[in-house]
Amino acid sequence: MNKILLVEHIHSAGEALLESEAQIVQPNPQNAIGIMEIIGDCDGLVVRNTKITRQVLEAAPRLRVIGRHGVGYDTIDVAAATEMNIPVVYTPAANTESVAEIAMGFIICLGRKLVQAHTAMRSGQLISDTFTLSVMSQKRGLANADLQGKTLGVIGVGRIGSLTSRKAIAAFNFRVLGYDPYVDGSTLAGYGVQKVDKLEEMLPQCDFVTLHCPGGAETRHMINERTLSLMKPTAFVLNTARGTVIHEASLIKALQEGKIAGAAIDVYDPEPPRADNPLLHMENVIVTPHYCAMTEESLYNMATMVARGVLDGLKGKRPEYLVNPEIWEKRRL
Structure with a gap:
């Protein structure tokens, strides 16, 4: 045997x-x-x-x-x-469905500030004898924007990236841009995705950027200080792929300096992260324990x-x- x-x-x-x-x-x-x-x-x-x-x-x-x-x-x-x-x-x-679902959840939670609202409500920050909840929410910076019609950039449009794209289009009529050197434009068009040949062209247009590419030398630190600097200050980054795709120090700096609005991170470099990793303690970052496929x-x-x-x-x-x-x-x- x-x-x-x-x-x-x-x-x-x-x-x-x-x-x-x-x-x-x-x-x-x-x-x-x-x-x-x-x-x-x-x-x-x-x-x-x-x-x-x-x-x-x-x-x-x-x-x-x-x-x-x-x-x-x-x-x-x-x-x-x-x-x-x-x-x-x-x-x-x-795990295609499971990861795509979490990516969509991250988009909703980041864009609509659900985690911040939950935390503020549970902590009592929004409870007042003088002001309504709505007024207190605005005072605490919880006003946000509709997701309808926003632009999503997908890095890696394979099984998970393509399913996330289709879900985003169906749910919120997103405009979806795709960066993937290994998938041709006609295939991407079948998903409703517009092919972009250069990250430098895609990133400045995006309200959300979601990573679904493999790890390895080719994608290592693809998201770094230079590429983060191309993004809108109102944009969000999601990583459900591999921790090595993002240069963590550059991401932390961009978040601290307000160069981007927030991030959702399920994977780390190294993994597990150190307990003092700033990403674990930022109000505008959602962190999960490499669990997208934990269904x-x-x-x-x-x-x-x-x-x-x-x-x-x-x-x-x-x-x-x-x-x-x-x-x-x-x-x-």
């Missing part, structure tokens, strides 16, 4: 699938040291967010497939896996998809979602 190293627990449905065809082992502690102690005789590996480095892979001479529970795979040294002819599978379609449906989808992918790979059946398909025919056996 094949042995699969399950680094972190996944949805019980996914674990049941794995256990139906393989022996499951888990590391203790749940880090590189714990993994390397038991990976030597494992045939498969399933991982959520723990980094899988070349050093880990070199300690796994029997490893025949790696499964990444999630849309991205930047925590895995794919180059090393490919060099060793180890297929890497992932779950790109598993029953997404967790089920990711777990069962990665389990099927790993089991298919171990059985010699080509998995549906391969990160490195070029090595499938010469994969490690």
Whole structure:
């Protein structure tokens, strides 16, 4: 029977699938040291967010497939896996709806100042014997603007970016601009999105900018001091993609200096963030714990998809979602 190293627990449905065809082992502690102690005789590996480095892979001479529970795979040294002819599978379609819904929620909460209003109301700041709630709300700077007809910039118009675009158009008749070098204009037009070839052209037009691109060298610090300076002082930035896409120090500075109006951040660099990270303590920033896909449906989808992918790979059946398909025919056996 094949042995699969399950680094972190996944949805019980996914674990049941794995256990139906393989022996499951888990590391203790749940880090590189714990993994390397038991990976030597494992045939498969399933991982959520723990980094899988070349050093880990070199300690796994029997490893025949790696499964990444999630849309991205930047925590895995794919180059090393490919060099060793180890297929890497992932779950790109598993959480599209869940992440797009959070992006829409961020837009509503930021644009309409819902979090600030909630906080002010609960703290008693708006309660007065002299003024009405409406007057107190205006005094506290809670007046805001309708979302109808605003402009949304989408960086990365794949599954999640395109669904977010369609939702924004349907809900608020947004004008949507899309920046994605890998998607042609006619495809974007089918989503109702206008293709923009340069960020410098798109950013000054946007009321909201939402990030849905992968991590990695190509997108690292794409949002930085220079690109933030191009945005309206009334604009908002949303990041549900990868923390590395934003240069955090530049974002913090732009927020502190009023260069942009606010942000919603679900991912960080590094992750988890330090407790003293200013983003965690700003009134005009919504912060969440990398949880956009933390729904029953997404967790089920990711777990069962990665389990099927790993089991298919171990059985010699080509998995549906391969990160490195070029090595499938010469994969490690």
